[in-house]
Amino acid sequence: MADADLDVVIRQLARQLHTGLMTRAKERRDRFNGLAAKAKGKESRDRFKMMAKATMDQATSAARRLQMSADNVADSYARSMRLAASAPVVEKAEKAPAKEKPAKAKNAKKTKQAK
Template sequence: MAGADIDVVIRQTAKQQNKTLLAAIKARRDHFTGLAAKAKDATSKERYKQAAKDVVEQGAAAMRRLQVSADNAADSFARSMRMASDAFAAKAAAEAAKAPAEKAPKPAKKAAKASVKAKKAAKGKKK
């Protein structure tokens, strides 16, 4: 997993947490359903059934929030890595464009040195 992208790891972790949360929701729902089955009077039975429905509803909302939060974090991370990569590429391109501009004066210096050498050689021939 060392070479895996972190945004993928974030999504996988959220998926595992959602599975765990779903299992806990089902267990709690079953608990209240069992209490409803054992209830002696109708009001208690209805109250436990409603509690079971509420557990499922609130648990599903928590799962959605967890998933949305994980998706946002993964998307944000992926976007920031993409922007950092683009910035690095732009910086490298700017340096590459700057490098030929710096190399252009060097041939002029070489030409100047060549003309100095030619003048020295001409002086040497005159003597």
């Protein structure tokens, strides 16, 4: 991974985060479905099922946003590296020794004397 382009690394890390996020969301969904199966009343069972569904919806949305952000960052990085590689190299000319500027005389204000 030392020689890998960073856009590839960004995409790989996003994939790992996506996988971890969806795994945790599925675990939580399964937990809520298990609680729904054990629930005694219809209302509590429906509430747990609704929470399981909402968990997956929210996790899917978060994973999608994460993936889009990572793709945008990776594309932006790759584009900037392509532009930097194709840009001509500007060599700086040696600077001539700076000439000393003569000291500016301060403008002395003439005051009129009142007689």
